[in-house]
Amino acid sequence: MTLKHVVIGGGTGFIGTQIVNLLSHKGISYTCISRMPGPNRISWHDLECYGLPENTTAVINVAGQNILDPKQRWSEGFKQNVINSRVETTKSLAKAIICTKANAFVTISGVSYYKPNDKEYTEESKCEKYDFLSELCHEWEAAAQLPKDSNIRQTTIRSGVVLGKTGGMIKQIYLPFFFGLGGPIANGNQYMPWIHISDLVNLFLFSIENKTVHGILNGVAPQIITNKEFTKAFASVMQRPAFIPVPRIFLNSIFSKERAKIMLEGQKVIPKRVKELGFQYQYVDINCACAEVIGKNK
Template sequence: MSNKTCLITGGSGFIGSSLIPVLLDKGYKITVLSREAEKTKQQFDNKIETITRIGAISGREHFDVVINLAGQGIADKKWSDKIRKQLRASRIDTTKDLIAYFERATEKPSVFISGSATGFYGLKGDEKLTEKSIGDKSFSSRLCKDWEAAAKKAEALNIRACYLRTGIVLEKDGGALTKMLPPFKFGLGGPMGSGKQFMSWIHRDDLVSMICHIIETETLSGPINGTAPTPVDNKTFSKALGKALNRPAFLPLPGFVLKLLMGDMGKELLLCGQRVIPEKAVSSGFEFKYSDIDEALNAILSK
């Protein structure tokens, strides 16, 4: 059992809500940044502490681990100029506030895990992408680059910094799957566009385990791909989802409709995709519980 302390931003969200119980079981004392402090405490049976502002943290207060999961959902709304600014602010401003805390902290954290996404790599077709691959000039790539650049300032403070490039996180109580399930349940699901675009997915349980693995593996630093080792194309994913639900999955959603409805967001997130390989996680000895998309979806939807 650990007696270490952990600060988490975005702790009440889709990933944090699953991560925090695991860290509590490991003995961590957890503080969560939340605008709804009491509600967040109740969410975790009052087993955590909460703060409403990073600026309120004293330089004398120490956290062994800091995990930055804050950020407005990138696929929640069409990318207007206003939404693009909100997406940037919700990620980069919080990260800058954390760096400011690190700078004034008498004792620095031993590890800083900051969120990022596979969108970092941009629009690369079916090219296999590892942590060594570069991005492009697409909005999602530039957003992730700037987000990681803000977090990278922790390295100058001798803090082990890791940038978790998360893919499509699968579980039925949130994330992308909740948006996919309704049409598939009614037999109206199917591939998007050509169906050839790759989906770099990961079961939420594996992502939570990977975060714990990163905390405990001192040799890991820099970008780390938070994806399963077996990305699949959209057509294969749609077929697997239909099979898990015992529903047909052959009705395609034309690409031009997605572009019309969602603009650049539809193009970058739904029609292009990335084929991302978690090279660092695998080489560091991390073992996935779910490497097969059929097994992952069956486990999720049989609950």
């Protein structure tokens, strides 16, 4: 599919910035929807008032308040901000896109859709709501649903932990590991579905470019690891010890039990449809992904 113009909700965030960089590298024009003014940007208010640019070919939404911002108390107000930043932005784009001739609508969700246990989850797995985070994912995905008679191809990418230099988990843990204070989270036995930022943004591009791609995709690497295995790989690449576990009680006190679950629990997620569709990963091994993230690739 020829991409004339792509609109990215949340295009100035960690994932959105990398999507913009990829589009720019490929010579594809774009518009970001953001709270901050700037070149190639419109505001969410502009979207509501004027709709999407006329030449829009595809729309991506990766907008969302950082749930694990330690500066934010886990209050009802912050939880509502988390919901609105995902659900309401997605609703706005779903409403706007049906008034265009766009071909594809790709949105992000999370692996918290799946209940943490030893079960292997593929894209075909169905899960009932079981806590705040799973309910958020259900609402997020429901907000993206277009009318049944729509000709716009729709894809939802359920992302795992995104590994990249400029944001997300790596940005938060780099300094503790650098000073030799890193370690597994609690016992470290929880699964950690992960994906390198390059693979995630390429999966978004793959989804809007290919007419055969639609439905749910698990945005995770094929390699299944635990938090303990990630810790070992990351510490090894950084050449630092990592023997000090982060106590469960510490995370519960800093983030609250409801939010700390993101780090203390994990799901065994398989990207079955992603592989069947022929997507080519750049980083399928956690050691290689960690080496690239801290700039130690050979």
